[in-house]
Amino acid sequence: MSDAVIVARQLAKTYRTPFRRKRVEALRGVSFEVQRGEVFGFLGPNGAGKTTAIRCLMGLCAITGGSADILGAPVPSRAARQRLGFLPEQPYFYDYLTVGELLDLGGRLFGMAGADRRRRADELIARVGLNHARGQNLKKFSKGMMQRAGLALALINDPDLVVLDEPMSGLDPVGRKEVRDLILELRDQGKTVFFSSHILSDVESISDRVAIVVGGVIQDVGRPRDLVSHTLLGTEVGLRLGDDATADDRAAIAAAAEKVRDSAGELLVSLAAGADVDAFLALARTHGGRVLNVTPRYQTLEDLFVRRVEAARAARGVPREEAGT
Amino acid sequence: MIGRIWAIALNTFREAARIRVLYGILVLVVGANLLAVVAGKMSMGEQARVARDFGLAGISLFGSLTAIFLGVFLLYSEIQRRTIYAIVSKPIARWEFVVGKYAGMVLVLTVLVALFAAAMAGLLALQGLAITPAVGKAIALAWCEVVTVAAIAVFFSAFSSPFLSGIFALALFAIGRVTPDLRAAVATSQDGWIRAVARGALAIVPDLHLFSVSGETVDGAAVSVHGGFVTWGYVASAAGHGLLWSAALLVIACVIFRRRDFV
Numbered sequence: 020m021s022d023a024v025i026v027a028r029q030l031a032k033t034y035r036t037p038f039r040r041k042r043v044e045a046l047r048g049v050s051f052e053v054q055r056g057e058v059f060g061f062l063g064p065n066g067a068g069k070t071t072a073i074r075c076l077m078g079l080c081a082i083t084g085g086s087a088d089i090l091g092a093p094v095p096s097r098a099a100r101q102r103l104g105f106l107p108e109q110p111y112f113y114d115y116l117t118v119g120e121l122l123d124l125g126g127r128l129f130g131m132a133g134a135d136r137r138r139r140a141d142e143l144i145a146r147v148g149l150n151h152a153r154g155q156n157l158k159k160f161s162k163g164m165m166q167r168a169g170l171a172l173a174l175i176n177d178p179d180l181v182v183l184d185e186p187m188s189g190l191d192p193v194g195r196k197e198v199r200d201l202i203l204e205l206r207d208q209g210k211t212v213f214f215s216s217h218i219l220s221d222v223e224s225i226s227d228r229v230a231i232v233v234g235g236v237i238q239d240v241g242r243p244r245d246l247v248s249h250t251l252l253g254t255e256v257g258l259r260l261g262d263d264a265t266a267d268d269r270a271a272i273a274a275a276a277e278k279v280r281d282s283a284g285e286l287l288v289s290l291a292a293g294a295d296v297d298a299f300l301a302l303a304r305t306h307g308g309r310v311l312n313v314t315p316r317y318q319t320l321e322d323l324f325v326r327r328v329e330a331a332r333a334a335r336g337v338p339r340e341e342a343g344t
Numbered sequence: 345m346i347g348r349i350w351a352i353a354l355n356t357f358r359e360a361a362r363i364r365v366l367y368g369i370l371v372l373v374v375g376a377n378l379l380a381v382v383a384g385k386m387s388m389g390e391q392a393r394v395a396r397d398f399g400l401a402g403i404s405l406f407g408s409l410t411a412i413f414l415g416v417f418l419l420y421s422e423i424q425r426r427t428i429y430a431i432v433s434k435p436i437a438r439w440e441f442v443v444g445k446y447a448g449m450v451l452v453l454t455v456l457v458a459l460f461a462a463a464m465a466g467l468l469a470l471q472g473l474a475i476t477p478a479v480g481k482a483i484a485l486a487w488c489e490v491v492t493v494a495a496i497a498v499f500f501s502a503f504s505s506p507f508l509s510g511i512f513a514l515a516l517f518a519i520g521r522v523t524p525d526l527r528a529a530v531a532t533s534q535d536g537w538i539r540a541v542a543r544g545a546l547a548i549v550p551d552l553h554l555f556s557v558s559g560e561t562v563d564g565a566a567v568s569v570h571g572g573f574v575t576w577g578y579v580a581s582a583a584g585h586g587l588l589w590s591a592a593l594l595v596i597a598c599v600i601f602r603r604r605d606f607v
Contacts, residue, residue, distance in 0.1 A: 034605065034607065045607075071607065074429075074606065074607060077429075077433040078432065078433065079429060079432060079433060079605070079606040079607075080605035080606055080607050081603070081605055097435040097436070097437060098435075100433060100434060100435045101435045103433075105429075105430070105433040107426065107429040107430060107433070109426075110426075110429070110430060111425050111426050111427055112427060112430060113355065113358075113359065113427055115358060115359065115362050116355075116358070124351055124355055125430075125434065127347055127348065127350075127351035128348050128351055128431065128434040128435065128436050129434060129435060130347055130348070130435075169430070172430060
């Protein structure tokens with residue numbers, strides 16, 4: 020029996036723009052499964068359909084094709100939402116409430132008893148580091164504090180599944196690290212985390228599996244290390260030339276490389292995948308170069324992501340300058 | 345279910361209590377009552393009549409306008425500010441959310457009507473005038489009207505913008521207040537179109553005139569808050585009319601709201 024917590028089968032979402040009634044296909048047959056206990060990253064550029072897919076799964080908008088189950092219950096249904104916690108993208112909450120009152124409201128909606136609500140709220144406020152702001156209205160919260168309040172609200176019912184829509188968006192590096200740590204902590208507690216992001220490093224560093232969605236279609240699903248090929252793409256060499264190096268020395272090095280960039284007195288040299296690195300290093304030394312580092316470059320999730328995005332855009336005839344729209 | 349509806353109602357009450365416009369309306373109502381005192385003193389022996397009429401008209405008019413304002417604003421702002429994302433993703437049915445919002449508005453409007461009535465009673469007392477049972481019944485009828493108007497506004501805000509909802513709700517409020525004229529048009533107009541339009545309006549608009557009958561004829565007898573007024577049985581019957589309309593409007597609003605996409 021499958022231990023899938025989220026099952027999406029050929030999810031489709033089509034809507035019409037308000038005035039011109041133009042038909043927009045936001046999701047075009049999205050299928051994936053999220054297994055119990057894993058951190059699943061939902062990766063895609065802006066406008067790829069990540070948020071639409073999440074909103075469909077959360078019951079915020081109607082699915083126009085396909086179907087989905089959450090924790091064994093069909094979407095949309097109250098049963099599906101009973102054991103999940105959700106953090107919307109750029110969350111906005113009732114700004115006249117304190118974080119404690121917000122969590123109390125959330126707890127009431129889950130039917131939690133008063134004592135349980137207070138105990139859980141106290142735990143979560145401490146856990147997300149908002150004890151110092153307990154007495155403040157949310158109106159006075161910074162973006163990062165609001166995000167943390169939203170995370171606390173998403174966890175008020177001690178959910179089995181936590182769905183986070185762009186949880187690191189707009190956060191500073193410290194805030195992003197705190198969110199990453201929280202996601203890993205949730206995984207350690209046996210919870211399933213499904214989160215969307217377009218920040219590749221975040222997704223790659225904490226996800227057990229990822230799905231790449233572009234143009235409302237899933238392009239790849241799998242473990243990050245399985246998705247990328249282990250073929251050598253090239254080698255990066257860092258060089259420092261001596262003070263007596265001439266223009267001819269530079270020209271000789273450049274002629275042997277695929278690409279050369281000059282950065283603060285150092286040459287960053289890119290060699291093609293098939294290049295003879297030893298021969299190049301010998302050549303560089305002959306021309307007065309001191310080798311600082313040699314880094315083989317394999318395909319990364321970013322390479323795959325960019326390739327998928329560009330391929331999807333090329334297929335739709337979208338020019339490069341419209342990237343990210 | 346009750347707990348979730350109550351949670352939304354309580355939150356709506358908190359939200360509304362922070363709307364400064366409501367305090368402005370309260371000041372306006374107190375001002376209208378003060379004006380009634382002044383106008384009463386200038387009238388020849390009609391002090392009580394003027395004070396009560398002004399006070400009750402203030403409750404009905406300002407209460408209904410407040411109901412329209414809250415009805416069109418509170419539901420829409422949840423969507424516009426996206427606060428609704430964090431709520432409807434919880435195990436709450438959409439209809440529970442709509443009913444909770446409406447219940448919260450009823451709470452707010454009840455407090456406001458009570459404050460309006462207290463202001464009127466206080467100013468009547470200053471003039472040595474008492475709140476009579478007739479005035480009590482008129483206040484109860486005004487409250488029924490106000491909560492019915494709130495249901496009208498919530499109904500429109502389930503599918504249209506605040507501006508349009510406000511216009512539609514105001515139009516229905518105005519038409520609902522002139523149902524005797526519409527009935528007269530149906531009975532006496534020579535123009536078939538006018539009769540058809542009046543008949544159609546009577547069918548689709550709550551009879552708000554039922555809640556404001558002082559100075560009118562009810563069941564063939566003249567009624568007035570200054571003399572013989574309607575019975576509590578009439579008040580209950582009018583409340584039943586308002587309740588049925590409110591329930592019907594909320595059911596339709598819930599059905600529409602259930603189908604809405606929050607994208």
